[in-house]
Amino acid sequence: MMLKGKKGIISGALDESSIAWKVAERCHEEGAIFTLTNAPMAMRMGKINELGEKCNSKIIGADLTSVEDIENLYEDSLNELNGKVDFILHSVGMSPNVRKKKEYGDLNYEWLNKTLDVSAISFHKMLQVAEKKEVLNDWSSSVALSYVAAQRTFPFYSDMAEAKSLLESIARSYGYRLGKLNKSRVNTISQSPTITTAGSGISGFQSFFNYAEKMSPLGNATADECADYCIFLFSDLSKKITMQNLFHDGGFSSTGISEDIIDDFS
Numbered sequence: 001m002m003l004k005g006k007k008g009i010i011s012g013a014l015d016e017s018s019i020a021w022k023v024a025e026r027c028h029e030e031g032a033i034f035t036l037t038n039a040p041m042a043m044r045m046g047k048i049n050e051l052g053e054k055c056n057s058k059i060i061g062a063d064l065t066s067v068e069d070i071e072n073l074y075e076d077s078l079n080e081l082n083g084k085v086d087f088i089l090h091s092v093g094m095s096p097n098v099r100k101k102k103e104y105g106d107l108n109y110e111w112l113n114k115t116l117d118v119s120a121i122s123f124h125k126m127l128q129v130a131e132k133k134e135v136l137n138d139w140s141s142s143v144a145l146s147y148v149a150a151q152r153t154f155p156f157y158s159d160m161a162e163a164k165s166l167l168e169s170i171a172r173s174y175g176y177r178l179g180k181l182n183k184s185r186v187n188t189i190s191q192s193p194t195i196t197t198a199g200s201g202i203s204g205f206q207s208f209f210n211y212a213e214k215m216s217p218l219g220n221a222t223a224d225e226c227a228d229y230c231i232f233l234f235s236d237l238s239k240k241i242t243m244q245n246l247f248h249d250g251g252f253s254s255t256g257i258s259e260d261i262i263d264d265f266s
């Protein structure tokens with residue numbers, strides 16, 4: 001029971017394929033108690049209720065681009081959990097440009113703002129409100145999900161690349177601040193391509209998933225494996241890890257080329 005006695009807030013569980021869904025299941029297995037949150041529109045799909053029952057967790061609707069929604073989310077969560085929180089998962093991303101297949105050279109700038117707000121600034125908002133409302137216990141751990149397109153170009157990823165760079169930067173800046181404040185830590189996990197609703201929305205995703213699988217000496221990291229890694233990061237075993245972008249990708253980010261890929265070209 002690595003998280004016995006720990007309390008948290010988990011965002012972004014849409015259906016059983018969501019990374020956040022797996023994280024919630026594992027947190028429950030490890031003895032944590034937590035609330036679940038998603039955008040009101042996603043909640044209307046109803047799937048998240050199953051997860052709530054399974055994990056004995058209250059579900060609280062919040063659009064994470066809204067400071068007011070986040071304030072309510074924290075107020076409700078602290079009441080429900082009977083105290084401050086030890087961990088927060090930010091597992092939220094969306095790009096209208098990607099959804100509506102706008103080319104990178106023809107971005108709609110209102111939609112770009114939306115991409116950045118939903119996928120990155122929402123993490124700043126969660127941390128800023130948490131700081132102001134004193135929501136975080138000492139040594140708390142906040143984790144957001146990122147992707148290697150923050151460092152390297154993947155043309156199909158479009159403006160989500162900018163969002164991930166910003167997200168990782170926010171984790172660094174806020175990690176410093178919260179570390180000084182009460183030893184809280186903030187990190188991002190740069191996860192392998194994973195077959196989920198958000199993942200599959202990216203064009204050419206399946207080909208890229210297969211390519212990454214062949215490039216990575218350990219193969220792609222699955223959502224279940226990502227959940228295991230989150231448990232470690234929420235636990236006291238990772239107390240001095242903060243302000244990091246942690247690659248959880250089977251070795252993809254450090255590999256130039258693999259024999260499997262060479263074979264495909266010979």
Ligand SMILES: NC(=O)c1ccc[n+]([C@@H]2O[C@H](COP(=O)([O-])OP(=O)(O)OC[C@H]3O[C@@H](n4cnc5c(N)ncnc54)[C@H](O)[C@@H]3O)[C@@H](O)[C@H]2O)c1
Binds near residue numbers: 013065147191194198
């Ligand atoms: N799937 C992949 O290949 C992959 C790889 C690396 C990183 N990630 C990241 O993992 C995270 C989770 O994505 P996923 O792959 O599990 O897909 P997913 O579609 O299951 O999860 C995305 C979630 O974001 C929520 N969301 C969107 N707008 C919101 C808003 N305004 N307020 C609150 N919630 C909102 C959606 O309702 C959904 O639950 C994202 O940050 C994604 O970029 C995914």
